[in-house]
């Protein structure tokens with residue numbers, strides 16, 4: 001389906017547990033695309049957004065904990081990006097009826113793929129665990 005995100009191996013951040021969470025979030029965004037493209041499934045939008053909020057919060061907390069453990073130098077700036085995205089994602093859930101706008105999905109897709117390939121990649125060399133994904 002157009003606009004679905006496909007996981008690429010080069011998205012890996014060298015930590016399988018974080019890769020798994022990134023994949024979970026990408027799957028969630030893909031589920032939103034599917035729900036919005038199928039009139040019978042539009043009522044699932046709120047449930048999927050609830051899951052996205054939960055996965056986002058859990059992932060950011062986990063990632064920040066690991067970055068603190070490995071002494072990642074720009075954790076504060078990275079956390080500020082997370083906090084901003086958390087606020088926006090909470091806002092989407094609150095105003096979930098507006099998510100029928102494809103622009104919202106483009107925003108989610110662009111933010112996550114950009115963040116994983118940009119800011120998250122910066123910590124990959126700090127990760128002690130070699131990826132098996």
Ligand SMILES: [Fe+2]
Pocket residue numbers: 063078082115119120
């Ligand atoms: Fe991050």
Ligand SMILES: [Fe+2]
Pocket residue numbers: 022059063116120
């Ligand atoms: Fe991340």
